[in-house]
Amino acid sequence: MSGLSNMAKATYSTKRSPAKSSGKTGVTVTNLTGVKFTTIMPLTPGDTTVNRPPLSANKALSGRIKQYWIAAAESQSHTDSSVVVDQVPDIIEGDKLVAGGNNYTVRDAQQWPATTSMLAFVYLLIEESR
Amino acid sequence: MTTTFITRETARDGIAALFVADGSWQKVFGYIPTEDEIDGQEPLLIIMSGGTEQGMAGSNMNPTKYNFILTSLIKMDDTDVGGSSGAALAENKLDELGLKFRQVVRDNPTAGAFADALTFQDNASQTDTITLYDVLYRTEQWTLTAHLYSGA
Numbered sequence: 001m002s003g004l005s006n007m008a009k010a011t012y013s014t015k016r017s018p019a020k021s022s023g024k025t026g027v028t029v030t031n032l033t034g035v036k037f038t039t040i041m042p043l044t045p046g047d048t049t050v051n052r053p054p055l056s057a058n059k060a061l062s063g064r065i066k067q068y069w070i071a072a073a074e075s076q077s078h079t080d081s082s083v084v085v086d087q088v089p090d091i092i093e094g095d096k097l098v099a100g101g102n103n104y105t106v107r108d109a110q111q112w113p114a115t116t117s118m119l120a121f122v123y124l125l126i127e128e129s130r
Numbered sequence: 131m132t133t134t135f136i137t138r139e140t141a142r143d144g145i146a147a148l149f150v151a152d153g154s155w156q157k158v159f160g161y162i163p164t165e166d167e168i169d170g171q172e173p174l175l176i177i178m179s180g181g182t183e184q185g186m187a188g189s190n191m192n193p194t195k196y197n198f199i200l201t202s203l204i205k206m207d208d209t210d211v212g213g214s215s216g217a218a219l220a221e222n223k224l225d226e227l228g229l230k231f232r233q234v235v236r237d238n239p240t241a242g243a244f245a246d247a248l249t250f251q252d253n254a255s256q257t258d259t260i261t262l263y264d265v266l267y268r269t270e271q272w273t274l275t276a277h278l279y280s281g282a
Contacts, residue, residue, distance in 0.1 A: 017170035023223060024156040025205070028170040094170075094265070103166060107264060129165045129263075 008074040144244030172205040245276035
């Protein structure tokens with residue numbers, strides 16, 4: 001794990017939809033801050049000509065390029081809903097990862113190894129959100 | 131009422147304003163929004179332009195009907211984690227918003243200030259289940275017509 005830990009040098013935050021109020025859900029709000037992440041990487045090696053992952057596909061609606069990326073969040077001290085915690089980061093499908101001014105929607109989140117110890121990472125499949 | 135030279139966009143914006151004022155939907159869009167514009171909000175109402183029916187033109191008369199497709203979207207929560215509560219709640223919300231929708235149209239028969247009349251098309255609404263930006267929604271779709279008795 002130390003190798004992956006050495007890669008977890010980026011610090012990103014996440015957003016999540018708030019609880020429903022009167023049957024309605026408002027815009028996403030900041031959930032986690034100060035989470036240590038690996039660099040956001042393409043899901044598979046990209047096409048060097050156009051510098052994008054080969055799994056990209058045109059979005060039928062907008063015509064924009066749809067890009068999938070992966071990143072791993074490390075279990076380090078971070079802030080969860082304004083409270084400092086030492087635990088596996090609480091990131092689930094549908095959350096937003098905010099990195100470098102861009103929003104990425106979390107399409108899948110899997111913890112590995114399956115442990116609650118500080119050795120665990122949360123692996124994310126994310127997609128650029130615009 | 132003089133309603134000449136009202137564009138379909140103006141009528142669409144006017145219809146959107148009626149539903150914004152009602153407040154039953156978290157967000158009303160006059161177009162198909164991007165994922166970032168939705169930003170987790172629900173329920174949504176999306177209003178899109180439909181076709182235009184142009185009546186026979188004559189002296190001082192140019193009756194026009196602007197049609198609009200309105201789609202209500204309710205997110206189905208937690209249907210993938212072994213529970214049915216998300217689906218049940220979405221179905222209840224679908225019915226509740228269906229009533230709200232009819233009330234808004236009923237309460238605005240003259241369509242505010244942007245048209246002479248606002249009516250349903252004489253057909254049933256359509257319900258469906260769709261995925262938009264990887265989110266599952268229950269939907270209901272209606273067609274509304276804004277009438278311009280002497281529009282152009």
